[in-house]
Amino acid sequence: MAELNREEVLRRVERGERLERADLRELDLSHAVLDRAELRRADLDGANLQGARLTGANLRNASLREAYMVAADLREANLENADLEGARLEGADLRGANLARASLEGANLTGARLAGAQLGYAQLESASLGAADMTGANLTHADLGHAYLGGACLAGAQLVNANLSHANLEEADLRDADLSGADLTGANLTGTKAANGALARAGRPTATGGRNGHRPDVARYFGRGDVLRGATLRFDAGCRVEVESLFEQCVIELGEGTELMVGSAGVLSDCKVVGRGSVVIAGKFYERESPGIVGPLQLVVSSGGCLVAEVEQAAETTRFAFEPGSNLRVKIRNSRANERGGMS
């Protein structure tokens, strides 16, 4: 039971009194005006703060576990190191808020406004951030493992060394996001919008990576320093994909005529490429299991490129090119479809 009731809280805040370490558990503070309130280390577990105004409030180290904060106004609030595990923050306005090292595990931030928010080292594991606006947010070292970020806007966000493993980034906007060192193991990047920065750069903002739809001009760019591990990536027919990152244990499925370019800094380790695309290797490709490359219409290894793989040719035989200076340990085999009538 809370030590203060709603009226007392409002009165104290109005007077500018501090509510540090106050026990406000399960208190109904919905639509309350608590701008700039001093609530450091306050216990607000299970409190109802729906639509409350908390702009500039100090909630540092506060406990807000499973608090109901739907549509709350938390602009510029200090929530550093706050415990918001399981909190409901749908549609909350957290622009410019400080959520550094906050625990938001399993929190619901669907549609929340987090532009410019500080979320460095925040625990957002399994959090729901669908359609959230995180433009320019600082998510350096944040843990977003298994988080749902479908349709979220992360344009210009700092995701350096963030954990995005198994996160769902479907249709998320990553333009100009910095994902240097981010862990994208098993992440769903279907339809992520392109970025000019470290991870992705797309020709069209409406690009999707799904199987359906023919988007001949779509481009994907995976930049230096990014690591993609254990992912399965499917690219539509006609797509152009450039990899300057490290891909480990990934399967890349290419649509008809899709161009996969492994740039000079790109390394595909223990990977497999399948499909009737065009593969250009200027970096390094090491297969996981044979054949590592299946059915390409065209395979080119540039000077300085390295290919260690068995290549199963396309049914109509693959067009090969190897530049002087390429490094190869390649076994070429006929298409399984043609093996009966293969060359002898």
Add this chain to the structure above:
Amino acid sequence: MTNVTRMGLPTPTVGPAPAVGPAPTVGASAKTTLIEDDTEFKGTLSSKCPVVVKGAVEGEVNGPSLHVSPSGSVSGKVKVGELRSEGTLAGEFDADTVQLAGTVKNDTVIRARSLEVRLAPASGRMQITFGQCELAVGDVPAKEDAVAVASGRPVEAPTRDTSEELPTTVREADRVATEAETTAGGPRGKPRRDSSNPAAP
């Protein structure tokens, strides 16, 4: 037309070979070992002159260079400094530099320091058709090193994946074979590169 096999005789020219780059113009005084069209040669052919095959050769070929013309085929074991082929290859080929077009048949192994295969135009005829074959070309960096570099981790000492490494030049293969015979006192074992001298020759 009279088909001839000229060995070590002057040959005026060797025809152009657009798929594998311009053929060297052989001067009137240059000597070439030539296996002409519709000529079959079986056995071991060792030459100090460039070897040009327009017919068919089955067996072993050793020489400074081998040019297999579009009508030519070579099947067997070949050790040359330079290999250019627009014809048909089958067997085991060791060369410093290789330019390939034409056809590479099943169960063929090509080892080289440098390989060039030009890309055919998408709508045009295939420059090269590969059967089931193996290509061992250049030096392949160890996967662990490549991953370390790509992930920004320091690479402690330069290493190379030598587990499947094959000699990539004729001279190197010969040297390895000699070493193997010297150390084993017997026939040539599986060749391994001497990692202390990776740039040899």
